[in-house]
Structures are given as structure tokens and as C-alpha cells.
Amino acid sequence: MSAVLKENAQPQADVVLSAKNIAKVFDVSAPWLNRVIERKGRSLLRAVDGVSFDIRRGETLALVGESGCGKSTVARLLVGLYDTSQGSITFEGQDIGVLKTAAGRKLRQKMQMIFQDPYASLNPRWRVLDIIAEPIREHKLLPESQIADRVAELLKHVGLNPADGVKYPHQFSGGQRQRLSIARALATKAEFLVCDEPTSALDVSVQAQVLNLMKDLQREDGLTYLFISHNLQVVHHVADRVGVMYLGKLVELAPKREIFDTPRHPYTRMLLDAIPDIKMTGKARTPVAGEVPNPLNPPSGCTFHPRCPHANERCKTEAPQSKFYGASIVACHAVEEGRI
Ligand SMILES: Nc1ncnc2c1ncn2[C@@H]1O[C@H](COP(=O)(O)OP(=O)(O)OP(=O)(O)O)[C@@H](O)[C@H]1O
Ligand SMILES: [Mg+2]
Incomplete structure (x- = not known):
């Protein structure tokens, strides 16, 4: 039975978010072409292609x-x-279709997104006080008389000085600005934060401070995170489970320990071989081999096969299904056939 079916068959009580077989197709044809050719002639890019996963309350x-x-x-x-x-x-x-309707207000408060570049998401002409108060006002969560106190509390909560509320975003450092965007996300008492490379633009030492803050907040407030990063060392620091994506597909989904100790998918192994040795075992680094294929013209079968050292004829023609191996979910013929 496929992993997806198995997960469906046993819904877990603590699941906060569930994505089932989701896809996103972008039409990337030149706009003028759309008018002169039929639909089948268009360039469709499957940026996300049949991805399923659950996120449990309180996990990253x-x-x-x-x-x-x-x-x-x-x-x-x-x-x-x-x-x-x-x-x-x-x-x-x-x-989550309800997010677009008036009835989705409560849901919108619960999910917030944090981006890589906090400067772009903080209005440069507003004082910090007003930036953080905005979602509180928008959702009418508190009377005006209590907002200043709540903003001060939020600033303290993310390790900033409440007196800095009168300042503007440009008066803060990169790390402090990311703390501001976290404070704003928490202003609505959000439970689920989608963090897209939240520390990638920061210096390494500042990165660690912001990651530690996020971990502390998670513990204190019971937050749930989807955490995106291309940096596996950061992921090793923060994650409970890890999903590995390749050309729009989830090729492996497993608890962090499994990913780092017993990576199964050849692509996961390739990514791990390319990073400095987290466990200091003295293993040499091997750069990630090959290039990601053009997503407009993905390879047949398993889309990883042109770069895979274990690919055989079946891999070239048949797309692998996700299957369970212990606690890991992996889509790979070589793993399934016990060849690796
Ligand atoms: N709005 C869009 N219109 C057309 N194509 C898009 C759009 N957004 C993303 N894509 C394409 O979809 C694919 C996935 O992009 P996405 O930004 O999700 O990747 P990513 O994993 O976040 O990459 P990165 O690590 O560089 O941030 C890419 O091929 C990208 O060019
Ligand atoms: Mg991205």
C-alpha cells in the first residue's frame, strides 16, 4: 500500500495541517502566445507535483x-x-479554501508566514509599534487602549526592548528585524508559522540566536513550524522531521534522526554528502553532482534518474511510489528493490 493511502487510513489526532496530493502548475508561456495557440501548446511548469504530508502540533x-x-x-x-x-x-x-472568505478570519489569525527578507515585509515608513499593532487592529483583537501594552509585551517576548517600538525598521539590525517579523506574526496569537528561509540572510552568529529564539517560542507558546531551508545544518538544529524535495516531488519524509543517520533516498544521501560533517566523523565532503533538469521538461520515470548512481531501466520509465520503510517514507525503486 502506498504511503499516502496508509496515512489516510490512520488519521492522527494531533495533526494540525494536512496536505494531500497537492500540486501547483504555473503557466509560463509567453503572454502573447496564449492568445494565438491552443492550450496544449502552452508551457506548464509543475512547481509542486503530488505532495502529501501531515504536520503535527508542536513540531517543526x-x-x-x-x-x-x-x-x-x-x-x-x-x-x-x-x-x-x-x-x-x-x-x-x-x-483552507475558507481563508479567502469572511468565515476564514479565525483561521487567518492562526497561520502566519515569515520570509527570508524581513525588510521587504516590514513597511519602512511605519514605526515598529504600528507595524506590530496592525494585525491586532485588523482582526479587532484588543481595544485601542490595550494595544501599546500588548506590543511592548510582544517585543519583550522576542528579545527586543519595548522602548524601541517608536523606532523605524531601518534602525534595527537584520537579526532584530527578523525578531520584529516574528513578533508581528505572534501578534494574532498565531499557532502555525510557515518560515521560508527565515535566517538565510543573517550572519551565522545572528542566525543561531534567531533559531534559538524560535525554538524557545515554540516551547513556550506551543507553536508548530514548517521550516524551509537549503542549509542542512540549520535543519539539523531545528527540525523534528524533514521532507526532502526534488523537482516538485517529496522524495523522502522522515524523522530528523533517520534523515541524518540512515538517509535512504539517493538524493538525500547526495545532499548529506555535500555538507560539512555535522557529527565530526572526519568524512570527506562530496559536492552535489550534476544539475537540476529543466522543470519544463522533466526526465521520464523517476525524475532523479539522470543524476542517480543507482538508476536502472525501471527508474527511467516508471515513477516510483512513496512507501514506508520504518518511520521513513521514500519514493525510490532502488530502495524498494533492496538494491541500496
Ligand atoms: N509565480 C511563479 N510563476 C512561474 N513559475 C514559478 C513561480 N514561482 C515559482 N516558479 C517556479 O517553480 C519552481 C519552484 O520554485 P520555488 O520558488 O517554489 O522553489 P524553491 O525550492 O523555493 O527555490 P529556492 O531555494 O531558490 O527558494 C521553479 O522552477 C520556479 O521557477
Ligand atoms: Mg524558495
Whole structure:
């Protein structure tokens, strides 16, 4: 039985978000072409292609994979910034299609997104106080008289000085600005944060501080994270489970320990071989071999086969299904056939 079916058969009580067979197809034909040719002539890019996973309350699920594999597109689908082309997403059992309606207000408060570049998401002309108060005002969560106190409390909660509320975003450092966007996300008492490369633009030492803050907040407030990063060391630090994406597909989904100790998919192994040795075992690094194929013309069968050292004829023609191996879910013929 496929992994997807198995998961469906045993819904877990603590699942906060569930994505089932989701896809996002972008029409990337030149706009003028759309007028002169039939639909079949268009260039369709499957940025996310049949991805399924659950996120459990209080956990951090990390998504990793090379640039362009679809991580940000998944993030945007989860919070309703994009519509799905296929499949369904539910949050606490409710279809997120409701986000677009008035009835979705409560749901919108619960899910927030944090981006790589906090400067771009913080209005430079507003004082921090007003930036953080905005979602509180928008959702009418508190009377005006209590907002200043709540903002001060939020600033303290993310390790900033409440007196800094009168300042503007440019008066803060990169790390402090990311703390501001976390404070704003928490202003609505959000429970689920989708974090897209939240620390990638920061210096390494600042990165660690922000990651530690996120871990502390998770513990204190019971937050659930989808955490996107191309940096496996960061993922090793924060994740409970890890999903590995390749060309829009989830090729492996497993608890962090399984991913780092017994990676099964050849692509996961390739990514791990390319990073500095986290466990200091003195293993040499091997750069990731080959290039990601053009997503407009993906390879047949298993899309990883042209780069895979274990590919055989079946891999070239037949797309592998996701299957369980212990706690890991892997889509790979070589793993299934016990060849690796
Ligand atoms: N709005 C869009 N229109 C057309 N194509 C898009 C759009 N957004 C993303 N894509 C394409 O979809 C694929 C997945 O992109 P996505 O941004 O999700 O990847 P990513 O894993 O987040 O990459 P990165 O690590 O560089 O952030 C890429 O081929 C990208 O070019
Ligand atoms: Mg991205």
C-alpha cells in the first residue's frame, strides 16, 4: 500500500495541517502566445507535483532541497497565497479554501508566514509599534487602549526592548528585524508559522540566536513550524522531521534522526554528502553532482534518474511510489528493490 493511502487510513489526532496530493502548475508561456495557440501548446511548469504530508502540533517539519525544487511554492500553498492546482489542504480539519472568505478570519489569525527578507515585509515608513499593532487592529483583537501594552509585551517576548517600538525598521539590525517579523506574526496569537528561509540572510552568529529564539517560542507558546531551508545544518538544529524535495516531488519524509543517520533516498544521501560533517566523523565532503533538469521538461520515470548512481531501466520509465520503510517514507525503486 502506498504511503499516502496508509496515512489516510490512520488519521492522527494531533495533526494540525494536512496536505494531500497537492500540486501547483504555473503557466509560463509567453503572454502573447496564449492568445494565438491552443492550450496544449502552452508551457506548464509543475512547481509542486503530488505532495502529501501531515504536520503535527508542536513540531517543526523542515523542507529541504536545491533551489527551484518547490519549497516556497509549498509554503505559499499552505497559507493560501496560491491556489492549489490539485489536491487538498486542511488546517485543524478545515479546508483552507475558507481563508479567502469572511468565515476564514479565525483561521487567518492562526497561520502566519515569515520570509527570508524581513525588510521587504516590514513597511519602512511605519514605526515598529504600528507595524506590530496592525494585525491586532485588523482582526479587532484588543481595544485601542490595550494595544501599546500588548506590543511592548510582544517585543519583550522576542528579545527586543519595548522602548524601541517608536523606532523605524531601518534602525534595527537584520537579526532584530527578523525578531520584529516574528513578533508581528505572534501578534494574532498565531499557532502555525510557515518560515521560508527565515535566517538565510543573517550572519551565522545572528542566525543561531534567531533559531534559538524560535525554538524557545515554540516551547513556550506551543507553536508548530514548517521550516524551509537549503542549509542542512540549520535543519539539523531545528527540525523534528524533514521532507526532502526534488523537482516538485517529496522524495523522502522522515524523522530528523533517520534523515541524518540512515538517509535512504539517493538524493538525500547526495545532499548529506555535500555538507560539512555535522557529527565530526572526519568524512570527506562530496559536492552535489550534476544539475537540476529543466522543470519544463522533466526526465521520464523517476525524475532523479539522470543524476542517480543507482538508476536502472525501471527508474527511467516508471515513477516510483512513496512507501514506508520504518518511520521513513521514500519514493525510490532502488530502495524498494533492496538494491541500496
Ligand atoms: N509565480 C511563479 N510563476 C512561474 N513559475 C514559478 C513561480 N514561482 C515559482 N516558479 C517556479 O517553480 C519552481 C519552484 O520554485 P520555488 O520558488 O517554489 O522553489 P524553491 O525550492 O523555493 O527555490 P529556492 O531555494 O531558490 O527558494 C521553479 O522552477 C520556479 O521557477
Ligand atoms: Mg524558495
